[in-house]
Amino acid sequence: MSTNKIKVLCVDDSALIRSVMTEIINSQPDMTVVGTAADPLVARDLIKVTHPDVLTLDVEMPRMDGLEFLEKLMRLRPMPVVMVSSLTERGSEIALRALELGAIDFVTKPRLGVRDGLLNYTELIAGKIRTAASARIIAARQPSAKAADVPQESLLRSPLLSTEKLIIIGASTGGTEAIREVLQPLPPDSPAVLIAQHMPGGFTKSFAQRLDSLCRIHVKEAEHGERVLPGYAYIAPGGFHLSLGRSGANYVAHLDQEPPVNRHRPSIDVLFDSAAKYAGKNAIGMLLTGMGKDGAEGLLRMRKAGAHTLAQDEASCVVFGMPREAIAIGAADEVAPLGEMCRRVLTHLRTFGERTNRV
Known part of the structure; x- marks a missing residue:
């Protein structure tokens, strides 16, 4: 038996969920459940004994709330955590708060009693555990006030800059906090932003509302x-592809439920390809942290269409997969740490605006 299996500790107050999670994880050749706990206090003791590589953690439990436990864990013994959330409005808000505190990802609980669907959950949960096991643990960055560390004067001295320029962003694992860090410094007169974040249906509305409360632009x-x-950022709803279109002189958003691309819907490539087609050199493309290769080819097509393109650097990514693929094929004009991404975009926009004003 391999000694290199991913060791997983499952924490959930439901005995049935613990059983299902154990069945899912132990069915994989590269991972094993080293323990289960009905609450965080039991989990705390098991962590010391089993030394898991990944923790799966329920969000609402007795004796100690899952978020309280996560916050203590990330401060005292940082480790990869995958949250297991119920698909409710409160559940989605808690899951997003967990990502803010440092969790790598989240999954919705399997529908109990529907054993025929177990295989689909097996692939999803196992994939997220593998990603978490290889992810970089980054200290939680608390959202700052809306006033950000960028110049407060108006960005747009030319109306052309506000109406023609677009910022197009793609992200996956680790992306919710990365997107926040990019959007928060944007001034109220920023060009429109379109975002494809790999996220299931039922969570993107809470994600958008949370960002809207933190940013100076509307989300x-x-x-x-x-x-x-x-002055607006538009997030692809979970389960829908988002693409850019034109209606006369205006940009418009298009949603559809065509088959997944690169196994994702929304797909970043779908959004990037539409930006290459309809915005060309007026777009700025940004590929952030995430597993896989979605968005790499699309970013290259954006660059070939004249867009300015950026990829997040390895050191600041939770998972470097997508930016790595983009950099490898020459899709990125710039490779930058997350903390510099917004500033690089604003610099590019200001340079463009100055050239426009001189014409």
């Missing part, structure tokens, strides 16, 4: 056919 879920306006 919302994209709606099919709506005009894309400066």
